[in-house]
Amino acid sequence: MGGCALPLLPLLLLLLLLPGPAAGAAVPRPPALRALGRLHLPLSPTSRPAVAGNYSVHYFQQKIDHFGFDSDKTFKQRYLIADKYWEEDGGSILFYTGNEGDIVWFCNNTGFMWDVAEELKAMLVFAEHRYYGESLPFGDSSFKSPRHLNFLTSEQALADFAELIRHLKQTIPGAENQPVIALGGSYGGMLAAWLRMKYPHTVVGALAASAPIWQFENLVPCGIFMEIVTTDFKESDPNCSESIRRSWDAINHLAATGSGLQWISEALHLCRPLTSSEDIQNLKDWISETWVNLAMVDYPYESNFLQPLPAWPIKIVCQHLRNPKVSDQQLVQNIFQALNIYYNYSGQAKCLNVSETATSSLGTQGWSYQSCTEMIMPFCTNGIDDMFEPHSWNLQELSNECFQQWGVRPRPSWITTLYGGKNISSHKNIIFSNGELDPWSGGGVTEDISDTLIAIKIPEGAHHLDLRANNPLDPQSVLLARSLEVKHMKQWIREFHASPKTAVLGYF
């Protein structure tokens, strides 16, 4: 089967906290937060033969419901294995805890695992998350009803991983006495950490990259995410964030005049002209989404998403936003120049498309449901500490929309009750890595909790830069982060192999 190549950035989809109502039934909502609800990461990974490896595709029969006995139904969970560098003697198993998307995409976008496989004598396993990719419990009708969706939870996904690890240890000769390490980015990083917390007998440790396990309830301020986005632009140039902050009013002013919509449509080279105030709202959402996107993918080298992006794209974008004190019209024209970097770096695009959507590799339906049940992450903006229009967190509104769309209501406290919130100090062997440019770091663990619950900060890092493949343009800080991560993983592996047999055997 195909080769695993360059890492992009798994899961921005985490942002899909708001289940967008069906098209045409849009509920008015301030832009920034609305944008978060629709955020996507389009994808077109570049290939990098140096880390390309081969993997085999497998399927494992999982119970649809691990936690109830009324039904014994099963489904096939897909997983990938690459064992080119695996050695039984002193080796290890690196287990990617798949998140909300096609597992091949994560396999192709987690170059770090491919880069360290030889050094850790590691077998690589990439396990697909239920309800994503090919791992659909009820096939095509998996998203048809609340009853079919009832088994889409993080708990069921963790149980899948635990069962799969047990299966691998029991069926692959030599795997029984191998330490397994969980790795994941974003929601996958949350799952890696939670797998270690809930099933510590299955994995000796976890690398949770850019995992916002505290972006729940009131564990962190709801505004922190958009503040970090703002900081990324402000640190590039204070005039840049100020220009963006002023741009919303500029758009509002212009849109209020008779010919305003047409003027904006032309100034921004939109493919479809704006015709209503709802279109203006969508436009602001889409622009906000672009800034958020840029904050997450502000990588130090050229990368290739929907459109190719330059190295340090925010810096380039901000070159067009150096002066906030211009006329509304000039400001909107400057915004176009900035957007044009993101959407038309190659110069091929004839116009900009406000309705541009995500890669099909990310399961938007599944994440929309998860964002309506367990993954309730409060976000807000105030326009002062951030550069967006103010918007407060409104659980009731979310709840009603969720009920309308999926027939379920959120349980905003459940994740904290289940996984412990900030009270996780009794656990061991988890690395929480965060890029300081990454807005998700606001909900992440960024200070050591103990000797074995370690926070690694990457000042020049965007969203899980450390999980991406090595690149000559990588800043020192990510090289250091990766070497620390390898150091800890090696120690876990050593400890495992040094421990007495009775302790290392998984189950017997």
Next chain:
Amino acid sequence: MGGCALPLLPLLLLLLLLPGPAAGAAVPRPPALRALGRLHLPLSPTSRPAVAGNYSVHYFQQKIDHFGFDSDKTFKQRYLIADKYWEEDGGSILFYTGNEGDIVWFCNNTGFMWDVAEELKAMLVFAEHRYYGESLPFGDSSFKSPRHLNFLTSEQALADFAELIRHLKQTIPGAENQPVIALGGSYGGMLAAWLRMKYPHTVVGALAASAPIWQFENLVPCGIFMEIVTTDFKESDPNCSESIRRSWDAINHLAATGSGLQWISEALHLCRPLTSSEDIQNLKDWISETWVNLAMVDYPYESNFLQPLPAWPIKIVCQHLRNPKVSDQQLVQNIFQALNIYYNYSGQAKCLNVSETATSSLGTQGWSYQSCTEMIMPFCTNGIDDMFEPHSWNLQELSNECFQQWGVRPRPSWITTLYGGKNISSHKNIIFSNGELDPWSGGGVTEDISDTLIAIKIPEGAHHLDLRANNPLDPQSVLLARSLEVKHMKQWIREFHASPKTAVLGYF
């Protein structure tokens, strides 16, 4: 409400591993194991004013399904609170993780908690297990169908406890900054340990008394339970266990003769004469059950069950079984004398009743279901290392019976996958106490796993003797066990109060 008094021995019902088919549809099965399937502990607690306390009764609204969002239905979980000795300053909360019975019964039978409340400045909380006592998710129809029973699992019960602890901390003034310690005996002890493993943010530690967390899969030999029962009798007098071993053949021989059934019925003073070979099987089951029962309740002082029992009852019983080398008839007559100690110590009984059943305080239906789903504990006998008729473990037979009775099939590996089997060394602050007379100690943790996963052995102890109230006849070993338990709990409480605020706050 009533006072909490003497501890008896919570949960022998754990033994209900075999879901007895509906009466009249009995499936032939060798005696010893069959007996285990029907084991009950009748109850009539003696009162002991010294530890009597008052408690208040409360109800907490729980989600019926913590792990799915299709239904938002709730039920009322009952719990009891006794806070006479609770002090906010340096205090604690002792949380009994209710097992398969009416929580009032466990409250009345866990004198240890009442005895240590003052020393630990503790609030006592007794939480009822769903599907038992008054905590019925679907009221009277809770046991009506596999669909209604679908939420009777240890995972749901643990989630109930976690939610309840959160609720207590949020609603009882002063409780927020109190360390919670989980305590339980038998299945309740398993739940206490598992609560600490799965929700360590809710409890700082757990005392798991007589908790056979390893009585699953092939973690321990399936014969160990009945071997310990045998040892208890053998150590009282080797002729005693030999008499019992020989008694099965004696009964079989006698039953094979024309007038044998009548003769046995009279010799054993049975209330209803035996009329069929099935009756003989039931008789042997009932006798086996009696020996198992005696092994569990072999306490050092008089205690009062269905009938009053003398101190060290096995010793008394064995006085009648000193000579195995007698005729079949004499042996059966001796067996009667022995049974008569257990069933007629008071001398009031006119006859012995083979169909005697359990206290209604233990939920036989619920445990029968649990024994068909998660709680799959392999038991076997060989007649050589134990004094029972040989019987091998037969999962397929169990599975078929379970399907017939409850419409579900066992998942014999799930508990180990979920809770880690023997690979639990990454956890902290759990005390596993076991009485060496207790047959359940065979599936328990009887050696230290680490500095903070501690095994306490009580050589003269039967089934969680340590959880019973202090008694002047308590052997030194149980006094030592209790003082060690208090020492560790005090240390957990101290560590909690000494830890920085951010770490001690449960959720925020």
